[in-house]
Amino acid sequence: xxxxRPKQYLELxxxxxxxxxxxxxxxxxxxxxxxxxxxxxxxxWPSLTLPEDAFIHVVDGGQERSDSVLNxxxxxxxxxxxxxxxxxxxxxxxxxxxxxxxxMLDTLFEHAVGGILAVPVxxxxxxxxxxxxxxxxxxxxxxxxxxxxxxxRLQALSIALTQAKQQNLxxxxxxxxxxxxxxxxxxxxGHADNIKITLPQxxxxxxxxxxxxxxxx
Numbered sequence: 001x002x003x004x005r006p007k008q009y010l011e012l013x014x015x016x017x018x019x020x021x022x023x024x025x026x027x028x029x030x031x032x033x034x035x036x037x038x039x040x041x042x043x044x045w046p047s048l049t050l051p052e053d054a055f056i057h058v059v060d061g062g063q064e065r066s067d068s069v070l071n072x073x074x075x076x077x078x079x080x081x082x083x084x085x086x087x088x089x090x091x092x093x094x095x096x097x098x099x100x101x102x103x104m105l106d107t108l109f110e111h112a113v114g115g116i117l118a119v120p121v122x123x124x125x126x127x128x129x130x131x132x133x134x135x136x137x138x139x140x141x142x143x144x145x146x147x148x149x150x151x152x153r154l155q156a157l158s159i160a161l162t163q164a165k166q167q168n169l170x171x172x173x174x175x176x177x178x179x180x181x182x183x184x185x186x187x188x189x190g191h192a193d194n195i196k197i198t199l200p201q202x203x204x205x206x207x208x209x210x211x212x213x214x215x216x217x
Contacts, residue, residue, distance in 0.1 A: 001197075001198075001199070001200055002200060005044060006039075006042075006044070007092055007197055007198075008021075008091040008092055009044040010197075010203065012094060012197075012203060012206055012207055012210070013207050013210050013211075015049075016044075016048060017091065017092055017094050017197060017206075018048065018091050018094075019048055019049060019050075020094035020095075020210070021089070021090075021091050021092075021093060021094045021096070022034065022036070022048075022050065022051055022054070022056070023051050024094065024095075024096045024097075024098070025087075025089065025096070026050075026051035026054035026056070027051065027098075028098055028101050030101070030102075030105055031087070031101070032055065033055040033056070033057070034054060034055065034056045034057070035056075035057045035058070035059060035072040035075055035076055036056060036057070036058050036059070036072075036091075037058075037059050037060070037061040037062070037068035037069070037071055037072050038058055038059070038060070038061055039060070039061045040060045040061075045058070057075060057079070059071045059072050059074075059075045065172075066161050066164065066165065066171050066174075066177065067165070069088055069157075069161060069174060070158065070161045070162065070165070072088075073086065073154060073157060073158045073161070074158070076154060077154060077155075077158065080154075082154075083153050083154050083155045084153070084154055085105075085108075085109070085114070085151055085152070085153060085154075086151070086152060086153070086154050086157065087101070087104070087148075087149035087150070087151050088148060088149060088150045088151075088152075088157075088174050089148045089149040089150075090148045090196055092196050092197045092198070093147070093148055093194055093195065093196050093197075094197070094206060094210070095193050095194055095195060095206055095209045095210060095213065096149070096194050097190075097191055097193075097194065097213065099191070100117055100188075100190040100191055100194060101149065103117075103188050103189075103190070104117060104149060104151050104188050105151075107186070107188050108151050108186060108188065111186055113152070113156070113178065113183045113184060113185050113186065114150075114151045114152035114153060114156075114157075114178070114185055114186070115150075115151060115175075115185045115186030115187060115188055116146055116147065116148070116149075116150040116151070116173070116174075116175045116185055116186075116187060116188065117147045117148060117149055117150070117188055117189075117190040117194065118144040118145055118146050118147055118187045118188070118189065118190065119144065119145050119147065119189060119190055119191070119192050119194075120143070120144050120145075120189070121140045121143040121144060121145055122140070123140070124137065124140065125137070125138040125140050125143065126138065144187055146173055146175065147190055147194050147196075148173070150173060150174040150175055150185075152174060152178060152185070156178070156181075156183070157174060157177070157178065159181065160174075160177040160178045160180065160181040160183070161174070161177045163177075163180070163181060164177045164180055164181075193209040193212070193213070195209070
């Protein structure tokens with residue numbers, strides 16, 4: 001992001017990206033608590049304005065994304081005796097719609113495993129070699145772009161992430177850990193405006209989406 005701070009603390013429409021993201025989650029009536037993984041030496045987190053009346057807990061982040069998620073799950077296991085559904089969401093996705101959260105909860109609540117929010121791949125997909133020469137046009141039928149939230153039971157996801165770590169298996173999202181553990185998560189189609197801010201130009205696009213969503217979420 002060519003920035004002097006982690007991207008979740010960049011300003012977007014008058015707030016930081018993370019404040020927008022937390023606001024979307026905290027304002028949803030079916031979400032009862034939030035756990036945020038923050039670097040132990042993070043100097044920006046204490047200055048945030050958090051949503052009022054939101055039950056937010058903080059844990060130390062880990063070296064990898066999966067380590068941060070596992071730290072958050074371990075914290076949750078200490079404050080609940082139940083095995084609740086958890087939604088794991090990227091801090092850099094501030095445009096999450098309440099409608100998409102509802103779709104996940106309604107679709108997956110009785111599912112045996114859980115699932116993820118995603119959108120179908122509409123572009124033509126090319127596979128290339130090390131010199132950027134096209135080697136194959138990949139059939140896009142059945143291909144989806146994985147997003148967050150990703151929704152699984154606390155205990156099952158904790159075990160899956162722990163096993164992946166013990167076996168030194170690389171997991172880029174929570175669903176891949178569940179897949180490696182032998183489970184078959186479900187896809188729930190979401191909105192394409194639930195973008196992950198990765199590049200500088202994504203900020204302007206996210207700002208446009210927030211304007212378009214005003215009053216909807």
